[in-house]
Amino acid sequence: MTDITLEAARKQKIHNLKLKTACLENEEYIQELHVSDWTENQKQKLSAAHEKGQELLEAVETGTKWNLTQAYDIQKLMRVCGLEMSVRELYKPEDKPQFMDIVALKKTLTELKQHRNKTRIVSFTGTIDNGLNKLEKVEEELRRSQLDATELAQVPVNVLKNLEDCMNVQNVQAALVGNEEQINQQLASIEKCKEIRNIALSDGEMSIAEEQYYIKAQLLERLVELVRDKFRIIGVTDDENRMFSKIHEVQKKAYQETSAMKDAKRRLKQRCETDLKHVHDAIQKADLEDAEAMKRFMSQKEKSEKFIKDNQDKQDECWRKIQDLERQLQKLGTERFEEVKRRIEENDREEKRKVEYQQFLDVVSQHKKLLELTVYNCDLAIRAIGIIEELVSEGCSAIKARYDKTNQELSELRLLVHQEYLGVFRRLYKTLGQLVYKKEKKLEDIDRNIRTTHIQLEFCIETFDPTAKKHSDSKKDLYKLRAQFEEELGMLKDKMIAALEMFRPTEEALVQAGVEFVHPTEEVEEGNLQRRAKMVEYRAHMSKQEEVKIAAEREELKRAKQLMISQGPRRSSPKKGGATSPTAAVTDAPSP
Numbered sequence: 249m250t251d252i253t254l255e256a257a258r259k260q261k262i263h264n265l266k267l268k269t270a271c272l273e274n275e276e277y278i279q280e281l282h283v284s285d286w287t288e289n290q291k292q293k294l295s296a297a298h299e300k301g302q303e304l305l306e307a308v309e310t311g312t313k314w315n316l317t318q319a320y321d322i323q324k325l326m327r328v329c330g331l332e333m334s335v336r337e338l339y340k341p342e343d344k345p346q347f348m349d350i351v352a353l354k355k356t357l358t359e360l361k362q363h364r365n366k367t368r369i370v371s372f373t374g375t376i377d378n379g380l381n382k383l384e385k386v387e388e389e390l391r392r393s394q395l396d397a398t399e400l401a402q403v404p405v406n407v408l409k410n411l412e413d414c415m416n417v418q419n420v421q422a423a424l425v426g427n428e429e430q431i432n433q434q435l436a437s438i439e440k441c442k443e444i445r446n447i448a449l450s451d452g453e454m455s456i457a458e459e460q461y462y463i464k465a466q467l468l469e470r471l472v473e474l475v476r477d478k479f480r481i482i483g484v485t486d487d488e489n490r491m492f493s494k495i496h497e498v499q500k501k502a503y504q505e506t507s508a509m510k511d512a513k514r515r516l517k518q519r520c521e522t523d524l525k526h527v528h529d530a531i532q533k534a535d536l537e538d539a540e541a542m543k544r545f546m547s548q549k550e551k552s553e554k555f556i557k558d559n560q561d562k563q564d565e566c567w568r569k570i571q572d573l574e575r576q577l578q579k580l581g582t583e584r585f586e587e588v589k590r591r592i593e594e595n596d597r598e599e600k601r602k603v604e605y606q607q608f609l610d611v612v613s614q615h616k617k618l619l620e621l622t623v624y625n626c627d628l629a630i631r632a633i634g635i636i637e638e639l640v641s642e643g644c645s646a647i648k649a650r651y652d653k654t655n656q657e658l659s660e661l662r663l664l665v666h667q668e669y670l671g672v673f674r675r676l677y678k679t680l681g682q683l684v685y686k687k688e689k690k691l692e693d694i695d696r697n698i699r700t701t702h703i704q705l706e707f708c709i710e711t712f713d714p715t716a717k718k719h720s721d722s723k724k725d726l727y728k729l730r731a732q733f734e735e736e737l738g739m740l741k742d743k744m745i746a747a748l749e750m751f752r753p754t755e756e757a758l759v760q761a762g763v764e765f766v767h768p769t770e771e772v773e774e775g776n777l778q779r780r781a782k783m784v785e786y787r788a789h790m791s792k793q794e795e796v797k798i799a800a801e802r803e804e805l806k807r808a809k810q811l812m813i814s815q816g817p818r819r820s821s822p823k824k825g826g827a828t829s830p831t832a833a834v835t836d837a838p839s840p
Contacts, residue, residue: 260313263311264311264312264313267307267312268308268592268596271301271308271588272585272588272592274300275301275584275585275588275589276585277297278298278584279578279581281293281294281297294563298563302556305588312595312599313599321607321611322611322615325530325608325611325612325615329526329529329530330526331523331527332522333519333520333619337516338618338619338621338622339393339394339621339622339625340394340621341394341621343394345394345396345397346395347387347390347397350387350390350397351387353404354384354387356408357376357379357383357408358380360372360412361373361376361377361380374646375411375642378642379639379642379643382635382636382639386400386632386635386636389632389635390628390632392628393624393625393629394621394625395628395629395632399509400506400509400632400636402505403502403505403636404639404640406498407499407502407639407640407643407647410495410498410643410647411646414647414650414651423485424481427474427477427481430474434467434471434474435471438467438468438471438675441463441464442460442464444460445457445461448460461679461682461683465676465679465680465683465743468672468675469743472676472747472750475665475669475672476750478661478665485654485658486655489651489654489658495644495647495648495651496644496648499640499641499644502637502640506634506636506637506640509629510630510633510634513626513630513633514626516622516626517623517626520619520622520623520626521623524619524620527612527615534608538605541598545594555587556587559580559583559584559587563577566580663757663758663761666757666761669751670751670765673747673750673754673768674771676747677747677751677768677769677771677772678768678771678775680740680743680744680747681775681776683740684737684740684741685775685779687733687736687737687740688737690733691733691734694726694729698723698726698727701719701722704719705719748769755767770812773812777812780801781805784801784802784805
């Protein structure tokens, strides 16, 4: 209580004391009159004193006030009613809502809507618009409350960060544009090289044809590198997209946070509702006690009025019987004094009770408003948290859908690249196989020439023929040429082995995907057999003397074909409606 209130209470107490003192002094004066001379004058004075006493008693009853005495406060209310919630735990009308973090979330979503990656915005336009609408609802609810939304605004921050990161992932199709242009350039160069080679073969320019074979092999090696580079580009996009595979953990964490906030608000609401029930019960109880106290006071007052009236009547009777009833009059005067004193004390207690009751109603009214306001804010907070949960759920679902779609696109694109790589590898391997075949045949011719030259050299040595020097030099030149061709043949075989090893992952991927294809190694073997068969037919027409040797070679070819047929081609069933890479569709024309 302040000093001003204490001073006012002190003055009120002095005023009440003066009223009581005046009333009691008059009663004492009445008692003195009872024992004074019994004259008519004394009787008139007594009558006047009675009238004045009645007026003073009414002044005491109407003028006694105890409303400045602090007899009831919130601590007493909590103690009496058994309340759990203290005033500092409750929301107050003067509290201001804190929702600037929600406004910041709206700004973040608006910036995402204006993202530079327009192709990715299309996937999330609905999610962003729904998020903005929900945040508008949350802000509208918060403006009508006393809530602090700082903690609530932190819940969708991770979701929005993942949403922005997902929009920043590069489109794999756009990343492959430059690679596709280089592949098309290589294919055009290969076709041009193929035309030159075919023209040289038809004109008999074998050196030019051989040179074009090497050029084509180099172009195909570069084409293989470009196709393999697609896997790197796809892998980069896959790595960027893989970070969103755990978006369900972000959603789970957000649900845990919102559930904790909801539970806290529900517990706060339940405690407030419990206190409200206790307050309502206390109000009902106080109303009943007030009604009973008023009834008792009025009953006592009626009895007191009746008693004073009867006392006055008896005093009048005593004046008529003054001499006989002097003792009784004195006794009655004393009883009157005691009764007035008791009544003044009773009036004091009643006034104090009324003031305490009014203070109780004021305190209860204020606390009741705080409790009701807190319940309102709890309901509003639960609604706002629910809206944020919907925002988090929609955001996470959109990111998950985009993640699944990207994975599917990457899988399909990988299969197309593997098919394209199959076509490029087939062309490279067949080209290298043709070169190896021709180099081996050339080595056979060189070996035959070496044997022939050696025989001629031996004949010359046997007869000291001067031409032996010529045959010896020719033999050395043939050995040098043979070493050169062996080196080239080894280089070509190494390239075939390296290309076959690089093709192994693609082969496994195509087999796993169920794509049917003939392995290029089988095509090379089959092509070599066809060329050998053609050469055998040519030699059969050119030389009838080698019929036995030709028949033996034919039998060997027949056995090789039967062996290949018995082993069967390595094939896999194609997927129905499977796509074919544009590079894989290009085939090599067989060399004559």
